[in-house]
Amino acid sequence: MSTPAAEHAPGRPEADGFAARTRGLTKAYGSGETTVLALDSVDVDIARGRFTAVMGPSGSGKSTLMHCLAGLDSVSAGQVWLGNTEITGLKDGELTRLRRDRIGFMFQSFNLIPTLNAVENITLPMDIAGQKPDQKWLDQVIDTLGLRDRLRHRPAQLSGGQQQRVACARALASRPELIFADEPTGNLDSRAGLEVLGFLREAVDELGQTVVMVTHDPGAAAHSDLVLFLGDGRIVDEMARPTAEAVLERMRLFSGGPSQTPESDTNHAASDGAVPPGAVPPGGDSADGTPDQD
Ligand SMILES: Nc1ncnc2c1ncn2[C@@H]1O[C@H](COP(=O)(O)OP(=O)(O)OP(=O)(O)O)[C@@H](O)[C@H]1O
Numbered sequence: 001m002s003t004p005a006a007e008h009a010p011g012r013p014e015a016d017g018f019a020a021r022t023r024g025l026t027k028a029y030g031s032g033e034t035t036v037l038a039l040d041s042v043d044v045d046i047a048r049g050r051f052t053a054v055m056g057p058s059g060s061g062k063s064t065l066m067h068c069l070a071g072l073d074s075v076s077a078g079q080v081w082l083g084n085t086e087i088t089g090l091k092d093g094e095l096t097r098l099r100r101d102r103i104g105f106m107f108q109s110f111n112l113i114p115t116l117n118a119v120e121n122i123t124l125p126m127d128i129a130g131q132k133p134d135q136k137w138l139d140q141v142i143d144t145l146g147l148r149d150r151l152r153h154r155p156a157q158l159s160g161g162q163q164q165r166v167a168c169a170r171a172l173a174s175r176p177e178l179i180f181a182d183e184p185t186g187n188l189d190s191r192a193g194l195e196v197l198g199f200l201r202e203a204v205d206e207l208g209q210t211v212v213m214v215t216h217d218p219g220a221a222a223h224s225d226l227v228l229f230l231g232d233g234r235i236v237d238e239m240a241r242p243t244a245e246a247v248l249e250r251m252r253l254f255s256g257g258p259s260q261t262p263e264s265d266t267n268h269a270a271s272d273g274a275v276p277p278g279a280v281p282p283g284g285d286s287a288d289g290t291p292d293q294d
Contacts, residue, residue, distance in 0.1 A: 017083075018045050018081075019178045020044075020080070020082050021045050022043060022044045022065075022069065022080045022081075023079045024041045024042075024078035024079065025039050025042040025044070025075055025077075025078040025079070026040060026042070026076045026077040027039040027073065038233055039065060039068065039233045040232070042061075042078070042233070044065070046212055047225075047226070048177075049209070049210055050225045050226065051210075051224040051225045051226075052212050052227075052228060053212075053228070053242070054212065054213070054215075054227075055214075055218075055228070055230070055251070056230030056231055056236075057254070060231050060232060061230050061232075063214060065230065066212065068080055069178075069180070070103055070180050071090065071095040071098055072099070075088055082098065082178065083177055085098065100128075101129070101174070103180065104174065104176035104179040104180070105171060105179070105182075106171045106179065106180070106184045107181075108187050110163045110166070112167060112170075114155050114156060115154070117151065118151050118162075118166045118169075119142075119152070122141075122142070124170065125174065129174075131174065137173075138173060141172045141173060144207065145172075145199050147165055150162055159192070160187070160188055160189070161189075164185075164188060164192065165199060168184075168196060168200065168203070172209060178210050178212065179200075179209055179212070181211060181212070181214070182213075182214050183214060183215055184197075184213060184215075185197060185215070193217075197220055200213065200223065218242075218244040218245075218247035221242055221244070222247060225240065225241070226238060227242045227250075229254065236254070237254075
């Protein structure tokens with residue numbers, strides 16, 4: 001559990017510091033009796049040049065953590081840094097610039113502009129920001145993602161997986177310090193989902209990017225270097241060099257279910273990408289879905 005994530009890929013240099021950090025990060029919604037403590041004094045270190053997955057039951061605070069890390073949401077207490085910049089306390093305009101210049105986003109819905117072709121979509125955020133793409137980097141991203149022969153196609157002329165690759169390239173184009181991916185495979189079939197995870201992995205291994213991904217899918221989390229498990233707004237565990245089986249087992253313990261990892265369950269969870277932690281299929285062959293008792 002305390003194994004450094006760097007061991008995931010032998011031969012790669014040690015992570016060069018932290019792309020983001022939080023200390024005592026607390027986020028409460030509402031007030032008085034209706035207050036919801038979405039994050040409760042969370043300390044997180046996101047290693048630079050690594051792929052970190054964030055998992056946890058529905059309502060555990062995953063999206064809130066990502067939004068606070070990305071400066072999309074204000075915090076109630078505590079501090080957040082992007083690199084060496086403390087973002088807690090920045091004004092809205094400064095946060096907007098910081099997000100534009102230093103962070104890439106990938107969401108479930110690709111948010112591609114239908115009237116623009118692939119390359120125009122990829123460079124759109126930079127065009128809006130008045131920045132010129134680094135052509136060498138852009139070429140590397142396009143080739144890594146296998147989009148070279150699709151650049152003049154509009155989104156409607158691309159498959160779902162290709163559209164997600166364009167969204168991935170768009171997130172990478174400005175070479176952001178940090179990429180946030182929120183359930184990036186959620187709307188894809190398992191093959192396209194695997195492709196996207198492979199590309200995120202390559203972005204880390206070959207392009208040196210830092211990725212933080214929120215997911216419910218143990219199979220998706222297995223592509224990361226380190227899984228952070230959230231529960232009730234706190235980091236309750238972490239797992240370096242995760243496998244789908246180990247993550248599923250961890251979630252099963254987490255949700256109070258039986259501690260078994262039959263292969264059939266694991267394969268199911270890894271391939272359909274839709275197993276919420278609280279609804280992990282029970283062990284054994286129970287046709288009625290009742291957990292088997294040892
Ligand atoms: N804008 C809001 N107003 C009030 N409560 C909120 C708001 N956003 C989130 N919450 C609450 O904060 C808690 C954490 O929510 P969050 O969306 O971060 O969880 P999550 O782990 O991402 O869940 P899911 O997996 O279902 O997306 C939940 O109890 C949620 O109801």
